[in-house]
Amino acid sequence: MKPKKIGILTAGGDCPGLNAAIRGVGKTAIVKYGMEVIGISSGFLGLIDNDTFPLEENMLSGILTDGGTILGTSREKPFKKSKRYKIDKPNMIKETYKKLGLDCVVCIGGNGTMKTAAKMVTEGLNVIGIPKTIDNDVWGTDQTFGFDSALWIATEAIDRLHSTANSHKRIMVIEIMGHHAGWLALYTGMAGGGDVILLPELDYDMDVVNNYLLERARNKKPYSIVVVAEGIEKPNKDQSAASYIAEQIESGTGIETRKTILGYIQRGGSPSPMDRILATRFGAYAVDLIAHEDYGKMVIKKGEKIKDIYLSDVGSKLRLVPQDHKLIKKGRGLDICFGSK
């Protein structure tokens, strides 16, 4: 049988571990199965424009520890109708796929990417999805790669805030990424010893937060750390979550308050050892699926096992923090404030 030819792309916001996943896919495909691998540049843009190149095995050496993605990425959504460009992007993708003679495309990305991947399947293409994102909000998998690295970065940042907060007897508000899901803020808040943790999934009341912080001050706790997810509810959409909360705290308590927005630092740099391993396992498993012609699937982690589910089942579903998550319950028992009584 003719060896398979596969394409690989990374789409959506980048995160640590993308290169580890590309290497996992590429090496398994070339070394274990003798497949031919094509790198697709800048996410789905590369598929639309046929911006592709042969990915040789030597190009995969030395990238395991590198941040970013050697393929580049973009937030291009080819199935989203746009008034400005009337070109038929789904058709262009199909043409590129045919022109290159691909047997399958591996799409590494978050929720948006999995949605696009599922649409490509309905267009008749063979696709395998690999979930990544620091937000950890892809439905169907216990974990995405990128999350663990971001958790380390954000926790270290909070660790550093403790000493400066203590020196000045201030309240420090730190904003963590996560528009819809508060996984990163929750885990970072717990790991970094946050006193208040505010998540998009939980309603909060500023009176509860301010009374809690005043009570800490009355109990001679010299400073407080407030961890907020960027996607929390706030009156003005243009104001950052940290700015809004810091303003509300300072005016409501009279205690000097400062804010830190961690931003893209959370997405940059070398992946953690756990993310390198998870991305490698995801990549290798994806190619095993291709070898068995078991297409239309997304690779997942369930417990300690790597498994797969249908991309069509993932759809547009998001994996959010449940209100009764065990870490929230444990946190409340430790007198951490989640914004409500």
Ligand code: F6P
């Ligand atoms: O990678 C996910 C994420 O970090 C979100 O938490 C964040 O809101 C978003 O990406 C911002 O990314 P960009 O500016 O690249 O669209």
